[in-house]
Amino acid sequence: MQEHDMSWVRTEMVLAQPAPAGVTGFRAWVRKNLIASAGDTILTIVGIALVAMILPQIINWAFINAVWTGPDRTVCATVAQGGVQPDGWTGACWAFVNAKFGQFMVGRYPIEERWRPILVAILFVALLVPMLIPKVPRKGLNAILLFFVLPIVAFILLVGGMFGLPHVETSLWGGLLVTLSLSFVGIAVSLPLGIVLALGRRSKMPIIKTLCVVFIETVRGIPLITVLFFASVMLPLFLPEGVSFDKFLRALIGVSLFAAAYMAEVVRGGLQAIPKGQYEGADSLGLGYWQKMYFIVMPQALKLVIPGIVNTFIGMFKDTSLVIIISMFDLLGIVKQNFSDPNWATAQTARSGLIFAAFVFWLFCFGMSRYSMYTERRLDTGHKR
């Protein structure tokens, strides 16, 4: 009886209470992330001031004041400069980008033949997208089509001169077409070459090792421009009289060799990170050198260095813009070349064109880096220490 008076047993559960008002919700978030201390508050104010100063200007320039279409420079010039805009106007001249869009994409490729690069682009996307989505089956066939069949088809379509297609000089190529084809070939060549160089550098054969070390360290020590100079000025001297290389091919060789040296160092990092037991285990199974590398070491090593490989790809994609130095016109080159077009010369032209080019480069590079992060997460087998 007494027990009943003294103690009290709860018979029903208490419902979960919401968190205290101080730790959730918008106000708590602000308190934690923006005004945690006096110094923090000052930083926030400075930050807001910075954003408030820059962002409206950018939006004004790029969207509100921008000119989207127009026949020539008058739409983007102020009255004083011989245009239609009021004095003191500043805004993006997207009309320039709009008018030159075709050139920015394929350069001076003949207009009646432009369906060819467009077809190649469609094929490329059609093969690349299923390659990138892990769930789509038949990766092997896809890879063969993408890395072996597509280059041949693309070569026939773009260069022409056979199957009734008129020949198009590579000197007429330009814009995004050059950027993408240089990077695609560079990526396709530099990865295998880089793997071979990395294996060579770790080889026990002294001569092969020395050769690989000398090649890698020399190329890594000099700027790409010097390599391109080398490819454009010295390669013709290396060949017998009368034999000449296409300029595009020379740039391709230069860019691929350059990227291969960086790739070799990235792959070597991966090879070094594989524990010795894996090598010994493969040896004890009786695998030969190439079997050991192909089945045991490389799959693990390459997975480890995916971020590094993609970084090298991104670096190479950005580096293709340097071919402007040996007077080839990639996306950046063709944009820059069009600044001198008297039909479009205004104070805003250069800025607008460059920002457009920056945006295209940015899209590709950012896409690559995000995809690499995704792959890294997907392939993560949880063996990381």
Add this chain to the structure above:
Amino acid sequence: MASQEVLREEPSRGSFINDPKVRGIFFQALVVVVLVAGVWWIAHNVIDNLTRLHIASGFGFLKGRAGFDISESAIAYSSDSTYGRAILVGLLNTVIVAVVGIITATIIGFIIGIGRLSQNWLIRKICTVYVEVFRNIPPLLVIFFWYSGVLAVLPAPRDSINLPFGSFLNQRGFYFPRAVWGDGSWLIFVALLVGIAMAWFVARKARQRQMATGQQFPVLWTALALIVGLPLLAYALSGFPLTFDYPKQSTFNLTGGFQVRPEFLSLYLALSCYTAAFIAEIVRAGIRGVSRGQTEAAGALGLRPGSILRLVVVPQAMRIVIPPLTSQYLNLTKNSSLAIAIGYPDLTATAGTVLNQTGQAVEGVVIMMVIYLAISLLTSLVMNWFNAKMALVER
């Protein structure tokens, strides 16, 4: 019996061609043969081509008259100078832009990198946007943007933008007052050197005393007083020899002062902004690489947040940061060769001009390669020394 004799023989090594040692020697010999043949073929072609084009070989051309002007030069140069001197001018220009670029990129990079780890959401986001924008566009584009997009559309010299301290900004670059060192100004430099030496000495003594007795000494303030105070004292004693030559506005141009040309300015700004984004990522990775336990343990010892950062986190983060930082410095130096695209006369640009004028492509490219390799090796050596100094000293 027979079987025993078989056992006593050398173990079978399989076929001769499957012996890895023999194979190794064979493949290396093959590579050497191919390489020698290739080099011989190339050399043969080069000699053939050079004689056909009547191009001289050898480095004698370096003594020839250059005959072209260079817009910016740190040493005396005219079109009558030699090709060798032209290349030297280019090399100095490369070094100048690389050094100032590295300093600025490091400062911006550290600020942005630390900003990305800030508690403050807004600062974190601003820094992230900066890094993601600059990491993903080509450096050449950034250079063009500063050159054609920003500096080229500045007002003409007549309507220059006035900046503080009597400096101006216009289409032709950035003008600021030039310091004119009068008689007796050497005393200031001597005082500065003495100040630095004394500050170093004081820092050493203070450290020894702290190690021995635990007493601290305000090293920073003493050093500042010595390094700033002594030259100021010397300046006053020698009768104020330093004057400034201010840029003055005339009808069409600015005269006097020190002019920084837009080529240099855009290259410098672009390289600094671009490389800073990469340095920021390195710094962030370095600081995050120091485990939280270190910070917490330091806090438990009673260190203040500032001291934790200075004495515990940064020294450990630096060990992670230095090797990749070195390669970024090398990248910046190599990227300075993009100067050629906007006409800043760096090494590549001047050597390229020399190469075009003399036609001696082989020598020109070899000179470029050797100099860049030398710069790379030198930077690596310095940074490796620094790295070894910062490395963990284990007892």
